[in-house]
Amino acid sequence: xxxxxxxxxxxxxxxxxxxxxxxxxxxxxxxxxxxxxxxxxxxxxxxxxxxxxxxxxxxxxxxxxxxxxxxxxxxxxxxxxxxxxxxxxxxxxxxxxxxxxxxxxxxxxxxxxx
Amino acid sequence: xxxxxxxxxxxxxxxxxxxxxxxxxxxxxxxxxxxxxxxxxxxxxxxxxxxxxxxxxxxxxxxxxxxxxxxxxxxxxxxxxxxxxxxxxxxxxxxxxxxxxxxxxxxxxxxxxx
Numbered sequence: 001x002x003x004x005x006x007x008x009x010x011x012x013x014x015x016x017x018x019x020x021x022x023x024x025x026x027x028x029x030x031x032x033x034x035x036x037x038x039x040x041x042x043x044x045x046x047x048x049x050x051x052x053x054x055x056x057x058x059x060x061x062x063x064x065x066x067x068x069x070x071x072x073x074x075x076x077x078x079x080x081x082x083x084x085x086x087x088x089x090x091x092x093x094x095x096x097x098x099x100x101x102x103x104x105x106x107x108x109x110x111x112x113x114x
Numbered sequence: 115x116x117x118x119x120x121x122x123x124x125x126x127x128x129x130x131x132x133x134x135x136x137x138x139x140x141x142x143x144x145x146x147x148x149x150x151x152x153x154x155x156x157x158x159x160x161x162x163x164x165x166x167x168x169x170x171x172x173x174x175x176x177x178x179x180x181x182x183x184x185x186x187x188x189x190x191x192x193x194x195x196x197x198x199x200x201x202x203x204x205x206x207x208x209x210x211x212x213x214x215x216x217x218x219x220x221x222x223x224x225x226x227x228x
Contacts (some may be wrong), residue, residue: 002131004156007197032215034215034217042221042222042223043205043207043219044205045219062228089156093215095215100212101144101159101170102149102157102217103154103159104157104158105156106154106156108157
């Protein structure tokens with residue numbers, strides 16, 4: 001039973017446009033969410049995170065939105081650049097229950113077309 | 115270096131052989147995690163250390179898997195009598211400590227069992 005779901009295996013976006021990657025979760029104990037970016041043959045690189053006490057966090061071109069009632073979060077990349085082409089993983093943890101390991105989705109492969 | 119390092123980067127083992135995978139976390143990071151990533155999947159939690167104490171090993175798939183961190187820094191993941199289903203990328207991550215949920219990943223060790 002997947003607790004973190006990324007239902008779109010892939011996404012193609014034109015350079016300069018917005019990329020929106022979605023993630024759903026089922027465990028209501030999750031209270032901290034992260035997005036990682038992964039290039040082939042490299043480990044995941046931390047991008048941005050959000051605590052459950054917030055509904056938005058922004059860092060440069062990257063913004064994460066959290067909708068707790070829907071158990072849904074999304075990552076917006078504006079404007080998208082060819083270098084953003086990678087696999088993006090959504091991850092969650094239940095830190096206040098002392099459960100610190102991350103639970104990951106299966107990833108979404110983003111292709112930004114020049 | 116400043117990041118998490120892992121060695122070897124690639125390992126080919128014959129079925130039944132024992133392997134040892136090494137992780138050097140970011141200097142000063144208290145928490146260390148091991149994850150297993152199968153092809154096309156997100157990373158899955160294996161085990162967690164806080165300093166030298168192994169606080170959670172619930173993700174280890176069998177008693178053939180063993181991890182240690184004797185001095186609270188470098189960690190080794192050992193797999194005994196490897197099987198083909200052990201083929202995966204093994205990722206190590208570290209974080210500054212409890213309450214510091216952002217985990218930073220190494221490049222991974224790609225294990226292929228023939």
